Amino acid sequence: MTNKNGVAEKLLQTGAVxxxxxxxxxxxxxxxxxxxxxxxxxxxxxxxxxxxxxxxCNVIFEKYPDADxxxxxxxxxxxxxxxxxxxxxxxxIYVRPKPKEHGLGNQIEGxxxxxxxxxxxxxxxxxxxxxxxxxxxxxxxxVDIVGMVSIFSYGFDAADKNFKDAKVEYQSLTDYxxxxxxxxxxxxxESGAETLLLQWRKxxxxxxxx
Numbered sequence: 001m002t003n004k005n006g007v008a009e010k011l012l013q014t015g016a017v018x019x020x021x022x023x024x025x026x027x028x029x030x031x032x033x034x035x036x037x038x039x040x041x042x043x044x045x046x047x048x049x050x051x052x053x054x055x056x057c058n059v060i061f062e063k064y065p066d067a068d069x070x071x072x073x074x075x076x077x078x079x080x081x082x083x084x085x086x087x088x089x090x091x092x093i094y095v096r097p098k099p100k101e102h103g104l105g106n107q108i109e110g111x112x113x114x115x116x117x118x119x120x121x122x123x124x125x126x127x128x129x130x131x132x133x134x135x136x137x138x139x140x141x142x143v144d145i146v147g148m149v150s151i152f153s154y155g156f157d158a159a160d161k162n163f164k165d166a167k168v169e170y171q172s173l174t175d176y177x178x179x180x181x182x183x184x185x186x187x188x189x190e191s192g193a194e195t196l197l198l199q200w201r202k203x204x205x206x207x208x209x210x
Contacts (some may be wrong), residue, residue, distance in 0.1 A: 002055050007174035008047045008182040016041040019183060021200075023192040024209040032209050034193075035176070039123040039151050043079055053083045055173050056149055060084060060119050062144050063171055069116040071095060071108075071121075071143075073134050080151065081121035083127045091116075107137055114142030120149040125172060128159040132166045142175065145170065148198050152179075154201065176201055 011017040016018035018025075021034035060067060062204055072081025072094040080198060093110030100106050112118075118138060122131045123146075135145050153159065153172035163170050180197055183189035189197070200207045 002059050002171075002173050004174040004178040005182055007052065007055055007151070008179045009186065010051060011039070011060070011174065011179065012041070012183060012186065012188050014041050014045050017152070017179060019197070020192075021190055021196045022209075024207075031204050032203065032207055034197055034209070035154075035179075037124055037152055039080075040076055042151075046200040049083075052151060052173065056080060056084050056121070057087045057173050058149070059149050059173065060088060061074075063149075063169075064117070066118050067117050067119045067146055069112055069118040069143065071094065071118050071134070071138060073120060073121045073131060076123035077121045082123060084149075087203060095137055097130075108141055108193070114196060116143050117130075117146045118143045119146060120148040122148060123152070125150045125159055125170065127156055127160040128170075131170075132162060132168065135166060135168055145174070149173075152176075154204075156201070157203065161206060162203055 016039050018036045019034060024032040024034050025036045027033055042052055042150050068090060069088050070085040070092050072078040074096050078094045080088050082092050093112050096107050101144045120134060125131055131148060138145060148168055148170040150172045155175045155177060166196055180194060184194060
């Protein structure tokens with residue numbers, strides 16, 4: 001069982017997660033958000049990187065013991081997928097957002113065989129749409145998706161629905177609700193901001209901030 005509190009604390013400690021409820025960020029989708037998550041930052045902290053990698057491997061080993069291939073989602077999932085595959089001694093591939101425009105034109109990089117039981121590694125799940133596009137690419141190539149593991153999930157209802165519709169099980173090392181609790185406990189979230197942060201998660205597409 002993953003230590004959700006421990007992972008959330010590490011995300012806050014490294015600055016991978018920034019909380020700014022009164023000065024919202026704007027996502028690529030146009031959504032206003034009081035939180036920004038950039039798990040690439042964790043890679044710069046060797047001991048925390050090792051901790052997150054170990055937690056990810058524990059989840060893969062526990063939930064998907066029959067996995068025989070790890071697939072990383074480009075770009076942020078590549079490093080984590082490669083590290084997990086190395087520790088678990090499994091083959092590794094990664095999937096580009098679109099086919100390469102020169103050379104062999106590959107969208108999937110690495111060697112794989114049809115029917116291989118595959119765990120997809122992602123750094124972050126919001127609505128899940130981009131992650132599930134990778135699942136479609138892999139399924140069309142003939143691999144068997146047994147699950148997906150991410151470092152962080154916002155816990156949106158839309159994500160749960162999208163993954164359920166796609167018949168993909170997913171696990172996250174930690175999530176938004178846990179992060180808020182740890183942030184309050186560690187004094188990373190100012191008094192009174194909790195309500196604002198929880199309101200955003202209920203309807204992020206229409207949230208406009210304070």
